[in-house]
């Protein structure tokens with residue numbers, strides 16, 4: 001994988017898309033920084049002074065190759081994202097990216113002669129099933145994954161969960177993903193969580209990959225449901241980051257078999273079976 005680049009980008013747009021959620025797009029200079037892949041993230045230096053001191057990480061929510069523009073979708077949480085939401089088109093912004101390990105898509109099928117093939121045959125048995133599960137703040141990277149799978153001709157179901165209707169993002173990429181919406185209060189779509197929906201309505205088996213990003217309890221439940229059914233579950237984790245480039249171990253998470261892995265380097269995407277969930 002090509003190394004990440006630090007450069008000064010230019011903000012293209014920054015607008016509210018749901019209660020407390022914003023979509024920001026910025027120029028991704030062709031030839032300057034490597035092309036981002038779904039699951040990877042960037043870090044931004046938000047203020048020029050001491051506050052906030054640390055760069056803030058955000059997952060890529062999309063990349064438009066024609067215009068060389070990347071997007072992120074972020075929630076206003078504290079001082080850094082408050083400042084970020086006040087930035088306007090045309091302002092310079094210091095970014096480092098792309099960082100981290102992206103989603104690896106299991107893109108094989110078994111054809112009618114029982115051969116493993118790579119997404120080529122229309123007639124096949126046991127086609128791979130792809131389920132994308134996004135909760136709240138996890139929506140950005142999962143929209144990027146959904147559009148990238150679609151562009152490769154790989155069908156996927158997209159399930160999105162949030163507290164209530166006001167958190168449903170009004171962006172085209174969200175509508176394009178044809179989402180199954182789940183709300184805690186039942187005000188839109190299915191009443192319940194993403195994990196409840198997947199458990200009750202989707203048949204998972206060894207040919208299924210579930211991709212999940214969202215709050216930790218959601219990831220834990222989705223991973224458990226998928227693994228119980230024999231499916232693969234790839235989770236994108238969050239951790240508070242200091243360096244963002246693998247140098248400080250500040251973002252380390254416990255892994256099965258002992259030791260730690262860095263969310264910013266080996267992650268943020270992990271196979272759910274490799275995470276020591278009871279110590280998260």
Ligand SMILES: Cc1cc2nc3c(=O)[nH]c(=O)nc-3n(C[C@H](O)[C@H](O)[C@H](O)COP(=O)(O)OP(=O)(O)OC[C@H]3O[C@@H](n4cnc5c(N)ncnc54)[C@H](O)[C@@H]3O)c2cc1C
Pocket residue numbers: 041052056057058059060072073074075076077078079080081082137140141237238239240241263268
């Ligand atoms: C790999 C990665 C990808 C991310 N992608 C996105 C994204 O696509 N969209 C998005 O909105 N956010 C994303 N985040 C989280 C984002 O980095 C934080 O929300 C942001 O740094 C908060 O900055 P702040 O200054 O506004 O809040 P702070 O003042 O730093 O914190 C406000 C509150 O948020 C909590 N918090 C801060 N950072 C994190 C974190 N990383 N994980 C969990 N809790 C945190 C703090 O504990 C505190 O309670 C990602 C984080 C990582 C590690």
Ligand code: FES
Pocket residue numbers: 240241242243244245246247248249250251252262263264265
């Ligand atoms: S944030 Fe420093 S190693 Fe990950």
